[in-house]
Amino acid sequence: MTTVTDTTAPNQVKLNRQxxxxxxxxxxxxxxxxxxxxxxxxxxxSELPSPWAVLTRTxxxxxxxxxxxxxxxxxxxxxxxxxIGSVLAVPIGFLMGWYRTARVIIDPWIQFFRVxxxxxxxxxxxxxxxIDEKPKIFVIFLAAFLSAVVSTYQGVVSVDRxxxxxxxxxxxxxxxxxxxxxxxxxTPFILVGFRIGLGSAWATVVAAELIxxxxxxxxxxxQAQLYYDLPTIFVSLVMxxxxxxxxDKIVVIAEERLTHWQERV
Amino acid sequence: MSDPKISFKNVRKVFNTGATTFTxxxxxxxxxxxxxxxxxxxxxxxxxxxxxxxxxxxxxxSGGEVLVGGKPVTGPGPxxxxxxxxxxxxxxxxxxxxxxxxxxxxxxxxxxxxxTAMHYxxxxxxxxxxxxxxxxxxxxxxxxxxxxxxxxxxxSVLLMDEPFGALDALTRVRLQDQLLETWSKDKRTxxxxxxxxxxxxxxxxRVIVLAANPGxxxxxxxxxxxxxxxxxxxxxxxxxEIRNRVWRAVYHRDAQAA
Ligand SMILES: Nc1ncnc2c1ncn2[C@@H]1O[C@H](COP(=O)(O)OP(=O)(O)O)[C@@H](O)[C@H]1O
Ligand SMILES: [Mg+2]
Numbered sequence: 437m438t439t440v441t442d443t444t445a446p447n448q449v450k451l452n453r454q455x456x457x458x459x460x461x462x463x464x465x466x467x468x469x470x471x472x473x474x475x476x477x478x479x480x481x482s483e484l485p486s487p488w489a490v491l492t493r494t495x496x497x498x499x500x501x502x503x504x505x506x507x508x509x510x511x512x513x514x515x516x517x518x519x520i521g522s523v524l525a526v527p528i529g530f531l532m533g534w535y536r537t538a539r540v541i542i543d544p545w546i547q548f549f550r551v552x553x554x555x556x557x558x559x560x561x562x563x564x565x566x567i568d569e570k571p572k573i574f575v576i577f578l579a580a581f582l583s584a585v586v587s588t589y590q591g592v593v594s595v596d597r598x599x600x601x602x603x604x605x606x607x608x609x610x611x612x613x614x615x616x617x618x619x620x621x622x623t624p625f626i627l628v629g630f631r632i633g634l635g636s637a638w639a640t641v642v643a644a645e646l647i648x649x650x651x652x653x654x655x656x657x658x659q660a661q662l663y664y665d666l667p668t669i670f671v672s673l674v675m676x677x678x679x680x681x682x683x684d685k686i687v688v689i690a691e692e693r694l695t696h697w698q699e700r701v
Numbered sequence: 702m703s704d705p706k707i708s709f710k711n712v713r714k715v716f717n718t719g720a721t722t723f724t725x726x727x728x729x730x731x732x733x734x735x736x737x738x739x740x741x742x743x744x745x746x747x748x749x750x751x752x753x754x755x756x757x758x759x760x761x762x763s764g765g766e767v768l769v770g771g772k773p774v775t776g777p778g779p780x781x782x783x784x785x786x787x788x789x790x791x792x793x794x795x796x797x798x799x800x801x802x803x804x805x806x807x808x809x810x811x812x813x814x815x816x817t818a819m820h821y822x823x824x825x826x827x828x829x830x831x832x833x834x835x836x837x838x839x840x841x842x843x844x845x846x847x848x849x850x851x852x853x854x855x856x857s858v859l860l861m862d863e864p865f866g867a868l869d870a871l872t873r874v875r876l877q878d879q880l881l882e883t884w885s886k887d888k889r890t891x892x893x894x895x896x897x898x899x900x901x902x903x904x905x906x907r908v909i910v911l912a913a914n915p916g917x918x919x920x921x922x923x924x925x926x927x928x929x930x931x932x933x934x935x936x937x938x939x940x941x942e943i944r945n946r947v948w949r950a951v952y953h954r955d956a957q958a959a
Contacts, residue, residue, distance in 0.1 A: 598785055598787055598789040599789060599791060601759055601777075601783070601785070601789070602783070602785065602789035602790075602791070603791075603802070604759065604776075604777040605757055605758075605759070605777045605778075605779075605781065605782070605783040606779060606802055606803035606806060606850070606854060607777070607778060607779040607803060607806045607807065607854070608802075608806055609806075612806060616791075616802070617791065620791070620793040621793070623793075695793075696834075697792050697793045697794075697834045697835075697836060698792065698836070699792065699836045
């Protein structure tokens with residue numbers, strides 16, 4: 437038996453060091469920005485609250501418990517809306533990708549709703565669903581659903597024919613091809629959809645709370661605006677940014693775990 | 702002579718692309734014997750892949766008959782293993798899971814599957830990479846994994862579409878030797894497409910030369926060289942003579958047309 441040995445196995449490059457320095461630069465850049473902000477406020481160039489005032493208010497709101505109530509309220513809406521949206525989007529996306537009939541019937545509706553900004557649905561949602569949680573969750577659901585459904589079905593239709601043929605010549609039935617080829621092959625697309633969906637869900641909840649709510653980070657900002665309470669507006673803004681980044685990071689980590697097999701360039 | 706393993710009888714293939722039709726293959730008749738290695742060469746677009754895909758059952762033919770083991774082909778099946786130029790390994794499965802894919806469909810249990818997979822991975826020298834994902838393999842290793850995956854389901858026919866086309870010359874020669882060595886232990890029927898005339902002559906009993914526009918049979922050239930094929934054979938004047946014949950059959954018409 438001839439044993440074949442290649443010398444060309446690609447070596448896996450560890451990018452850890454590079455990632456670390458990117459992270460370091462990020463921290464440095466933020467620190468610089470906050471420094472400039474601080475200089476601007478002590479120099480009296482701006483009416484903005486100083487970083488110190490914002491930090492003090494954050495601690496006050498946290499000790500008081502209000503910050504946690506607001507975060508919890510906003511997060512709950514986003515996660516419920518996002519969960520329902522994604523759970524529905526994946527099977528519908530698969531249906532559209534797999535069956536042409538489903539695609540031609542469903543796609544026009546999706547294209548139509550996609551061009552309406554979710555916020556434009558809010559007045560309708562409030563009138564029909566009331567002013568409690570339902571309209572907010574509904575618009576978040578819609579935002580998450582539309583992103584996830586489109587990327588799922590694009591994932592299914594763009595599965596490389598060669599994989600399907602390779603499975604067929606090994607004797608795979610349609611069911612096997614669906615479970616063991618279509619689903620894994622479209623996972624990267626689905627996760628991209630989740631990421632976009634979560635981003636737009638978060639953007640939508642804050643805006644929805646500005647319009648009608650009794651709690652939440654968006655609501656808090658709107659209240660603070662009435663009392664000209666700039667530090668509280670800043671606290672909410674920073675929290676919205678931090679939580680948004682955290683959620684995005686969680687999806688990215690999930691993506692890396694679930695699609696570690698992908699060739700990345 | 703026994704019945705042919707693969708038979709094309711007046712086969713025609715027409716592609717309908719919207720309003721126009723395109724005749725990819727016209728009146729192709731060809732028999733491939735059981736246990737024979739046949740290579741197929743011809744200018745790009747002459748219908749080599751189309752002919753093979755009809756045997757694989759991946760595309761239907763438009764006229765005539767395509768028989769495998771005397772029976773008309775109605776769809777793909779594990780009796781015909783296919784090795785694609787682009788490897789077509791499932792990137793979300795490990796090397797071993799790729800090889801086990803067809804075995805699971807056959808209904809083999811987990812431990813039996815594993816044993817069979819490891820056997821074939823050993824055969825192609827990939828046992829140490831069983832748990833690796835395809836992205837960590839070189840082109841040659843990927844193609845060996847694809848070969849193991851096709852062999853594992855024990856097909857009586859191997860269909861290979863430019864399997865070594867994307868590999869460097871050295872890896873290609875090694876894989877040719879490996880293919881012949883595996884074949885000598887277990888004589889399956891092999892239909893092998895290539896654009897490399899040396900490769901076509903080196904591994905084959907017969908070289909089928911197709912012509913283009915429309916795709917049709919141009920010439921069949923017997924390779925009367927002994928097995929096992931060795932470097933000495935590759936460098937012999939007899940080899941060169943056959944190689945030149947194939948070359949002329951493939952390129953002569955083009956040269957005249959140009
Ligand atoms: N699905 C298809 N639809 C239309 N034309 C096709 C299709 N597949 C192949 N062809 C055409 O048929 C001819 C033969 O293709 P192919 O068998 O791939 O050639 P080869 O493998 O010899 O290079 C080419 O001209 C190609 O453009
Ligand atoms: Mg081809």
